Amino acid sequence: MKKRRFSLLLAALLTMAVLGGCGSDGTGESSGNNSSTSTVVDNEVQEPQGEKTYGGTVVVGIQQDIDGLDPHKANSAGTKEILFNIFEGLVKPDENGNLIGAVASDYTISEDGLVYTFTLREGIKFHNGNLVTCEDVKYSLERVSGLLDGVPLMATMKAVQSVDILDEKTVQVTIGEANPELLYSFTAAIIPAGSGEDENAELVGTGPFCFVSYTPLESIVVKKNPDYWQAGLPYLDQVNFKIVASAETAMMELKGGSIDIYPYLTESQAAELSSDFRMVSASSAVLQALFLNNAEKPLDDVRVRQAICYALDGDMINEFLYGGNSVLASSAMLPALKSFYVDLNDTYGTSANVEKAKELLAQAGYPDGFALEITIPSNYEVHMQTGEIVVEQLKNVGITATINPVEWETWYSEVYKGRKYQATISGLAGDLTPGYIINRFQTESGKNFVNFSNAEFDRIYQELQAIPDLKGREEPYKQLQKILNREAASAFIQVAPTNTAVSNKLAGYRCYPVYVQDMSTVYFVK
Amino acid sequence: MRYLGKKLFTLIITLFLVSVAAFLAFQIVPGDVVGSIVGEDASPEREQQVAEELGFMENGKKLSPAVRYTRWMKGVLQGDFGVSYRYSKSMNEQMPVKELIGDKLPVTLWLAVISMVFIILVSIPLGVVWARCNNKYLDAVLGVITQTAMAVPSFFLGIILTFVFGILLKAFVPGGYVSYKENFGGFIGYLVFPALAVAIPKIAMTARFLRNSMLTEMKSDYVRTAYSKGCSKRRVMYGHVLRNAMMPVVTFLGMIIAEIVAGSIVIEQVFGLPGVGRLLISSINTRDFPVVEILILYITFVVIFVYFLVDILYRIIDPRISEK
Numbered sequence: 001m002k003k004r005r006f007s008l009l010l011a012a013l014l015t016m017a018v019l020g021g022c023g024s025d026g027t028g029e030s031s032g033n034n035s036s037t038s039t040v041v042d043n044e045v046q047e048p049q050g051e052k053t054y055g056g057t058v059v060v061g062i063q064q065d066i067d068g069l070d071p072h073k074a075n076s077a078g079t080k081e082i083l084f085n086i087f088e089g090l091v092k093p094d095e096n097g098n099l100i101g102a103v104a105s106d107y108t109i110s111e112d113g114l115v116y117t118f119t120l121r122e123g124i125k126f127h128n129g130n131l132v133t134c135e136d137v138k139y140s141l142e143r144v145s146g147l148l149d150g151v152p153l154m155a156t157m158k159a160v161q162s163v164d165i166l167d168e169k170t171v172q173v174t175i176g177e178a179n180p181e182l183l184y185s186f187t188a189a190i191i192p193a194g195s196g197e198d199e200n201a202e203l204v205g206t207g208p209f210c211f212v213s214y215t216p217l218e219s220i221v222v223k224k225n226p227d228y229w230q231a232g233l234p235y236l237d238q239v240n241f242k243i244v245a246s247a248e249t250a251m252m253e254l255k256g257g258s259i260d261i262y263p264y265l266t267e268s269q270a271a272e273l274s275s276d277f278r279m280v281s282a283s284s285a286v287l288q289a290l291f292l293n294n295a296e297k298p299l300d301d302v303r304v305r306q307a308i309c310y311a312l313d314g315d316m317i318n319e320f321l322y323g324g325n326s327v328l329a330s331s332a333m334l335p336a337l338k339s340f341y342v343d344l345n346d347t348y349g350t351s352a353n354v355e356k357a358k359e360l361l362a363q364a365g366y367p368d369g370f371a372l373e374i375t376i377p378s379n380y381e382v383h384m385q386t387g388e389i390v391v392e393q394l395k396n397v398g399i400t401a402t403i404n405p406v407e408w409e410t411w412y413s414e415v416y417k418g419r420k421y422q423a424t425i426s427g428l429a430g431d432l433t434p435g436y437i438i439n440r441f442q443t444e445s446g447k448n449f450v451n452f453s454n455a456e457f458d459r460i461y462q463e464l465q466a467i468p469d470l471k472g473r474e475e476p477y478k479q480l481q482k483i484l485n486r487e488a489a490s491a492f493i494q495v496a497p498t499n500t501a502v503s504n505k506l507a508g509y510r511c512y513p514v515y516v517q518d519m520s521t522v523y524f525v526k
Numbered sequence: 527m528r529y530l531g532k533k534l535f536t537l538i539i540t541l542f543l544v545s546v547a548a549f550l551a552f553q554i555v556p557g558d559v560v561g562s563i564v565g566e567d568a569s570p571e572r573e574q575q576v577a578e579e580l581g582f583m584e585n586g587k588k589l590s591p592a593v594r595y596t597r598w599m600k601g602v603l604q605g606d607f608g609v610s611y612r613y614s615k616s617m618n619e620q621m622p623v624k625e626l627i628g629d630k631l632p633v634t635l636w637l638a639v640i641s642m643v644f645i646i647l648v649s650i651p652l653g654v655v656w657a658r659c660n661n662k663y664l665d666a667v668l669g670v671i672t673q674t675a676m677a678v679p680s681f682f683l684g685i686i687l688t689f690v691f692g693i694l695l696k697a698f699v700p701g702g703y704v705s706y707k708e709n710f711g712g713f714i715g716y717l718v719f720p721a722l723a724v725a726i727p728k729i730a731m732t733a734r735f736l737r738n739s740m741l742t743e744m745k746s747d748y749v750r751t752a753y754s755k756g757c758s759k760r761r762v763m764y765g766h767v768l769r770n771a772m773m774p775v776v777t778f779l780g781m782i783i784a785e786i787v788a789g790s791i792v793i794e795q796v797f798g799l800p801g802v803g804r805l806l807i808s809s810i811n812t813r814d815f816p817v818v819e820i821l822i823l824y825i826t827f828v829v830i831f832v833y834f835l836v837d838i839l840y841r842i843i844d845p846r847i848s849e850k
Contacts, residue, residue: 065808067563069614075565151571158569195617203617216613216626217800217808218705244701245798248685253701253798255693379811409557409813416566417558447566 046278047507050525057238058506060517061250061262065216065243069203070196071189072144072153077429077515082241084516085222086127087189087205090118090137097336097432097513099183102229103132103190103206113178113468116186120169125227126192127204127211134165139193141173144185156185178468181433208234208520217243228520235508235523247381254501261509263517265499266381267322277501282511283336284498286427287329287437288383290374290390290491295451296422303364305488309348310357311397312491317389321382322496329492331481332428332438336495336513339470340434342478344485357397369398375414375421378405383425386493390425416449425493431514434470434477441480441489452489533837537830544826545602548819549595557813559611580611598819608816612809623816627802627824632706633717634794634801637724638786640717644725645732645782652729653736653775654768657744668733675730684723684796691719701798720797724790728782735778739771746770773844780836787832788825 062082068074071087084092090104101107104118124132139148145160146152159175159182166172175182195201203211208230209222220241224234242259244250251269253259254277270279292299292308299305314328327335330344361369372394376383384405391401401423406414415421430437440447443458457480464476485492502509508521560577577583581594589597601608607627609620656668692700698719704712743749744767752762791803802821809817 065613067612067614069617075563075568146569146571151575152569153572155567155569197618199616199618201617214614215629215705215800216621217630217804218703242701245795245804249701249796249798252688252692256688256700256702258699258701406556407811409562409811410555412562413556413558417561 048278048504048525050507052235052508052523053526054235054523055237056235056524057240058236058260058519058522059240059242059258060519061244061253061259061264062241062517063244063247063250063264066214066220069211069214071191071205072140072196081515081517082220083189083205084207085209085239085519086203086207086211087191088207089187089189091183091186093184093187093432093512093514093516095510095512095518099187099432103137104186109183113180114175116173116175116183117166118171118173118186120171121229122169124206124229126206127225128192128202129227130192132190132206133193134168134171135193137171137190138163138165139196140188140190141171141186143191143196144188154185154188156182157188177465179465180468180470180473181435184431184433209239212238219243222519230520234520236519239519241517260503260506261500261517261522263498263500265501267499270499270501273501276504278504280500280502280509280511281325281497283327283513284496285334285336285430285513285515287332287334287430287495288386288425288427288493289329290493291424291426291450292488292490293419293422293424293449293451294453294489295419298364298366298370299422301364302487303360304366304370305491306348307357307360307364307397308394308399309488309491310353310360311394311399312348312390312493313352313393314345314350314493316351316393317386318494320389321385322494326494326496328494331485331492332441332489333434333477333481334430334437334495337430337432337434339474340477342481344482347485348488352393352396354396361397361399366398369400372399372401373404373422374401375404375406375411375424377408377411377426379408380426382496383427387425419449419451429515434473435464438477438480438484441484450490452484452487454483454487454489457483457487533834537827537834540830541823541826545599545819545823546595548822549591549598549815552813552815552818553591555813559813559815562813563611598816602820602823607820610809610814610817612812612814613817623820626817627805627820630800630802630805633799634790634803635787636706636714637717637721637790637793637799637801638783640714640721641724641728641786641790642779642783644721645728645779648725649729649732650736650775652733653740654763656733656737657740657771658763672730672734675726676734678727679792680723680727680790681792681796683726684720684793687719687723688797703798703800716797717799720790720793720799723796724786724793732775732778732782736771736775739774740767743767743771769843773840776839776843777836780832780839784829784832787828 062078064076064078066074066079066082067076068079071083074080074083088102090102090107091099092102094100101121103121103124105121106119108117109115118137120132120134120137126132141160141163142148144152144154145157147160147163152158159177159179160173161176162174164172189205192204206229208225208228210225212221212223214220221238223238224236228234244253247264247266247269250259250262251272254262255274265279273279290308290312292305294300318324318326318328328345328350330347333341335341361367374387374390376387378384387403391403394401411426415424428437439445439461441450441452441457442448442461443453460476460479464473467473467476500509505524506522507525508523510518510521512518560573560580560582564573564576574583574586581589581597583589598608607623609622610626611620613621613626615621615625656665659665688700691697698716703716706713749762749767752766790801791807793799794801794803795807802824806818806821809821
């Protein structure tokens with residue numbers, strides 16, 4: 001689980017389902033946000049043509065067991081991507097990364113950005129047949145924001161000050177400080193009032209599929225919600241999310257025909273696929289980097305960090321691991337967030353510049369290089385392979401790097417939380433908000449595991465918080481990226497593609513720029 | 527009776543020591559259970575709430591490992607094995623460890639039963655035939671086959687079996703495991719190939735073991751005596767030699783049973799079987815302490831108990847032992 005949890009993910013999770021819109025480019029009109037995320041996709045393989053049919057059962061292989069059934073508490077990306085089929089928020093992301101109304105049919109945000117007014121969708125029902133009421137919405141929002149019992153379940157929702165029911169169909173949410181990125185948090189699941197505390201509560205949401213059963217180590221089974229509000233969806237009668245034992249057995253199961261869709265193929269596995277499957281490839285939302293602990297000698301010297309950036313050959317890593325299909329990263333923003341992203345790959349070049357690197361090392365007082373330990377969560381094959389290439393590339397400039405493979409739990413507590421490391425290769429999973437990855441580079445951030453500290457960065461980030469519209473935040477976010485790039489906060493490597501094997505009996509599989517396995521649009525071809 | 531008491535006492539002491547060792551191991555290995563359950567974006571309040579739910583804290587104060595161990599032990603003695611940190615039963619309930627393991631145990635037990643049936647049915651006749659055969663070539667062929675079968679690790683055999691019978695011959699669907707609750711026949715059917723993967727190396731070992739043991743016995747004085755007093759070859763072989771030769775084989779079979787029942791970790795992984803072996807691995811990876819602790823106690827218990835049974839069996843086969 002490796003496949004695992006947290007929004008912070010590892011590269012094997014690179015292979016997870018963060019797929020950047022395989023669809024058309026989003027316009028962003030529907031939700032009034034202009035951060036339409038859609039990614040460059042090399043989806044050469046054509047969907048099978050044929051008549052759409054209703055019915056049938058599909059088996060989706062998943063690599064990790066789910067970490068909970070409570071949509072507000074479950075925290076792993078692998079769980080959220082499945083629960084997406086069962087639960088919906090007031091709004092939900094579409095395959096282009098835009099927010100569309102779900103439980104709410106419409107919403108408005110006040111001029112000052114402090115009051116959100118949601119209108120409930122007419123006639124929307126929970127899976128148990130009960131109509132969704134404003135009480136349910138109020139309860140769900142109060143639960144995630146901590147207004148219910150003082151324990152916020154979603155950090156961003158702490159901003160919510162009150163949830164008021166205006167009339168039968170209207171709920172008003174008041175927040176303390178304007179934040180245009182908060183809208184994404186209203187994807188939090190709407191569940192029946194009181195169900196979070198009731199021991200015998202049914203697991204019901206408003207999504208396209210109803211929960212049927214969950215058996216640890218085996219599967220999560222969901223069935224069609226006949227009353228789903230999107231007319232004509234879903235097509236399938238049943239979906240079994242089958243927990244596979246390992247990547248190797250998953251391959252056997254794909255060949256043997258017991259899995260129809262498998263979203264975590266490695267490049268070499270993809271090459272082994274039979275003609276019964278096609279590979280759907282899209283950009284992931286995981287930013288992989290050689291993270292450098294800025295507080296550790298000799299990495300506290302900016303010249304040393306820059307030298308490492310010069311020493312790395314991103315093109316070679318990309319070519320070797322992904323056949324050139326990944327997007328090289330230069331700072332802490334996903335390229336998919338187009339309007340906020342700035343490409344800075346020219347600074348250090350996409351191939352190695354050994355001369356420049358050696359020169360900087362000499363200036364910093366390390367003409368003969370130094371020893372560097374790279375700690376890597378070993379369950380992530382991709383990080384381990386990247387590590388081996390990086391070690392060779394660093395050798396060329398005189399840095400003697402060694403790989404220290406550790407278990408995921410160890411990595412999380414020692415490296416990520418404990419910050420006891422020199423360098424590490426890992427991935428950070430982003431979401432649709434531009435600030436999600438970059439905010440951790442503030443000096444005081446609890447998530448600043450690279451110990452980056454820059455007064456200018458902190459100042460711009462603070463100023464940015466006061467900008468009430470997303471448009472106005474574009475430029476400051478670009479400045480922040482430039483600072484991280486200039487100061488070589490870490491050596492950013494790439495945003496890898498994800499490869500999903502889809503049976504040729506099926507069509508309609510859509511990739512999302514967030515962790516989602518949307519089964520509602522999948523159908524059997526006749 | 528005294529013997530039983532002594533055995534029971536050793537069992538309890540061993541289980542206690544093992545539980546302490548497992549608990550201590552969990553204190554030493556790095557890992558932040560609460561932190562990784564709530565995720566990096568969690569509020570401190572949420573973190574504390576989970577810490578309290580899992581028994582790491584009480585009323586805002588951290589509990590010492592000693593206190594936690596004692597509480598856990600008290601629960602176990604009262605038959606309360608606690609709940610898993612990671613697995614949910616429903617929206618608001620964690621999965622009780624008892625239920626979780628109880629659900630996975632039949633898979634491992636049935637795998638063990640089917641493997642044992644294969645091992646006993648094949649290896650004993652094979653060993654006897656081999657010991658009795660006078661044909662130089664057959665002897666050499668059997669020697670090579672068993673040597674090879676012993677040398678192949680069962681996980682590799684598992685992969686080969688899956689490839690040949692699953693993908694090429696389509697005799698079964700790889701990963702097509704069906705739960706024993708849904709379709710018992712299908713369940714047993716799916717277990718045949720994993721059981722073969724477990725059994726083949728063991729069959730080779732047992733047959734070889736039995737053959738050598740019989741050859742040694744055949745040279746004994748009592749065999750000559752039996753022949754001289756006019757016993758048929760058949761009578762000598764099955765009445766005397768086999769019975770004596772079975773002694774070490776029983777111990778060996780006992781070890782095999784303990785090994786399989788304790789969790790065929792690798793084979794379960796290869797065939798995607800949701801048994802206790804796979805549960806153990808995933809629980810260690812996620813630091814799901816209550817599950818791991820009970821599984822380790824279970825494995826210890828199985829090993830000790832099977833050895834105890836072998837001991838008893840010895841006394842039945844060979845009455846001399848209890849006289850000593």
